[in-house]
Amino acid sequence: MQITIMGAGAWGTAMALAAARHPGGHAVTLHARDAVQAKALRKQRQNARYLPGISLPDSLEISSAPLASLLTSSSDCGLWVIATPMAGLRAVLTAMSEVSVPVAWLCKGLESGTGLMPHEVQAEVAPNLMAGVLSGPSFALEVALQQPTALVAASVHACVRHALVQAFHGPSLRVYANNDIVGVEVGGAVKNVLAIATGLCDGLGLGLNARAALITRGLAEMTRLGLALRAQGDTFMGLSGLGDLVLTATGDLSRNRKVGLLLAQGQSLDQAVTSLGHVAEGVYSARTVLQRARALGVDMPITEAVVALLDARLSAREAVLALMGRDPKGEFA
Numbered sequence: 001m002q003i004t005i006m007g008a009g010a011w012g013t014a015m016a017l018a019a020a021r022h023p024g025g026h027a028v029t030l031h032a033r034d035a036v037q038a039k040a041l042r043k044q045r046q047n048a049r050y051l052p053g054i055s056l057p058d059s060l061e062i063s064s065a066p067l068a069s070l071l072t073s074s075s076d077c078g079l080w081v082i083a084t085p086m087a088g089l090r091a092v093l094t095a096m097s098e099v100s101v102p103v104a105w106l107c108k109g110l111e112s113g114t115g116l117m118p119h120e121v122q123a124e125v126a127p128n129l130m131a132g133v134l135s136g137p138s139f140a141l142e143v144a145l146q147q148p149t150a151l152v153a154a155s156v157h158a159c160v161r162h163a164l165v166q167a168f169h170g171p172s173l174r175v176y177a178n179n180d181i182v183g184v185e186v187g188g189a190v191k192n193v194l195a196i197a198t199g200l201c202d203g204l205g206l207g208l209n210a211r212a213a214l215i216t217r218g219l220a221e222m223t224r225l226g227l228a229l230r231a232q233g234d235t236f237m238g239l240s241g242l243g244d245l246v247l248t249a250t251g252d253l254s255r256n257r258k259v260g261l262l263l264a265q266g267q268s269l270d271q272a273v274t275s276l277g278h279v280a281e282g283v284y285s286a287r288t289v290l291q292r293a294r295a296l297g298v299d300m301p302i303t304e305a306v307v308a309l310l311d312a313r314l315s316a317r318e319a320v321l322a323l324m325g326r327d328p329k330g331e332f333a
Contacts, residue, residue, distance in 0.1 A: 042306025183235030199260020
């Protein structure tokens with residue numbers, strides 16, 4: 001299969017490595033928007049900024065051609081994978097609106113301003129695409145190192161699910177198919193917000209009991225929002241729900257958890273984000289998640305506290321006190 005991955009950040013590079021190493025012998029192109037970065041990738045045969053020390057196979061082609069030119073010259077491509085942050089998805093999908101083969105995105109979050117999920121953005125700007133999402137509990141570094149990982153390919157189109165499985169399912173990477181794109185995208189967006197909260201909890205030294213409570217109640221929030229958006233409940237007990245939440249909330253490689261840790265140490269949001277050097281999607285999607293929840297009348301107190309913290313309306317300890325001071329209620333009320 002010929003596969004083109006657009007976006008040469010950590011995750012795009014890791015998935016390009018997974019596809020290029022696949023025993024199926026895929027022809028893989030990694031597209032970098034920045035010509036200078038593409039030149040460095042070709043010369044060094046590694047992504048020194050995002051995945052230093054991990055060699056790029058000689059078979060992996062690197063491109064920095066303008067997107068319009070790439071779309072024209074890659075007429076034989078069997079799968080397009082968009083590895084941009086959420087903020088770049090609309091523009092790329094708009095440019096790809098006439099593509100006739102499967103398209104998938106890797107980003108997790110809701111669009112700033114509109115509060116739309118990725119598939120809703122696609123429905124607005126490229127409604128005829130056969131498209132879906134590849135998501136689940138995964139750190140780019142571990143995928144690049146070929147450590148065991150499981151992902152979920154979600155789409156209403158069976159051909160998209162099949163293409164993603166064919167492209168990436170291999171010895172170190174399992175890909176499960178799911179037709180519930182709403183649930184998979186809700187899980188991917190909300191877990192980043194909850195990871196900030198868990199990082200805050202750990203940074204304040206509140207203990208493992210508090211962490212377990214936060215993750216469990218966070219899963220309840222995620223599920224309530226998903227069901228209100230007509231997702232399937234089972235999805236939230238799967239890879240993109242519970243799986244991704246546990247990984248992102250507890251893993252030391254989690255950028256969103258790191259934001260919470262830094263805020264607990266007294267850093268400002270700007271300082272925390274600057275120190276990362278990477279995008280932490282939870283910072284940008286927290287407000288849109290809350291906006292979507294309020295519009296649906298869904299109660300999300302942990303998300304409320306995270307947004308108040310990010311907006312500097314509450315300190316780290318005040319955010320915790322706000323959660324602990326809520327009135328008692330039934331666990332499943």
